[in-house]
Amino acid sequence: MIPEGSLLAAHDLRKTYGSTPALDGASFSVHPGEVVAVMGPSGSGKSTLLHCLAGIITPDSGTITYAGRELSAMSDAERSALRRSDFGFVFQFGQLVPELTCVENVALPLRLNGVKRKAAERTALEWMERLEVDDLGPQRPGEVSGGQGQRVAVARALAASPKVIFADEPTGALDSLNGERVMELLTEAARSANVAVVLVTHEARVAAYSDRDVTVRDGRARDLEHAV
């Protein structure tokens, strides 16, 4: 049931909150370096799917396989370690640690993986340069604009050389010019570093930066192009 060559694959996921079915038999897969857009109406289960795939929440049933390993077979500690080493995250807002400077924020995933401060901040600055925000290094998140903060977040997601980036409405709070620029930089960086991206968005122009799109409706994911 795991599509050949996929890095991350989910099969028949089900998740219920009380009596609300959030996922109802959703399947999904992404290949290394592939950018997949997850679209669908509000409340259809996109974020729930993303959180399951990233091992943040556990589905009631179904399987998720990452690089040949089943997530449900791992302990919580193993899953956290995997998230730190292999996954990067970008959300709509409020994700940077307000007490840290921007460069410290970007260096954080590296520091958590045991990289020394100097080396971590050097790598962080390189990523910030690629995202065109290297001059914001000493500022705190509260002192930068939404669009700048989002680029810092993308730099942070990429800094620890993840294999997969999970992005939930990464441009949701930005105007179209900034949103486009963030998408351009994110997908360019991801493609050149062979990072897969799972991109939740309801904006078609954002989804157009992907290689492929799936639509979630009533908790089920459908791949239209490959279904026909």
Place this chain on the structure above:
Amino acid sequence: MGRGRLSDAYTSGVYTPCTVLLMSIGHTLLGLLESGPRHGYDLKRTFDEKFGQDRPLHYGQVYSTMSRLLKNGLVEVDGVESEGGPERKRYAITDAGITDVSQWLAQPEKPEPYLQSTLYTKVVLALLTDRSAAGLLDTQRSAHLRMMRILTDRKRQGDLADQLICDHALFHLEADLRWLELTAARLDQLAKVVAP
């Protein structure tokens, strides 16, 4: 693709407002025949009522379209009346005609701005003939996204002029897509209105 060719393709796509409606009159009349044989006059009246809002069909259009459909074997003459006045043919759809309507509905329109009226017609016909309007909208949505992806790719590789040209098309396609999504969400409501 060079800028010249890109902008040519774009202007011809964007600034040729919908002549598609004219080309799809045949399919629309065929679809209307699926519920049973009708006279030309009856076809015109139903077409005008459902789709003709501000541009009713001319009789000439109906008769030339019907004779083309007859020649192509998509309809047949089901009976002729001529009580005193001129001859009135009653038309019936053939199996080939039904297949033709199915194919037309299943085939996405080439993604381009200003095609709402054709899409609207397709959606209504699908509802009237008990075909999957949701499926039709999904197929169209996916064709639109595919085109948007191509334009986004060109934009990434092009200069500023390419970017602006592509952006213009992208915003139009996005508007179409929003309409597709909204319509998909209102299908049940629409079904009650068009096919009570």
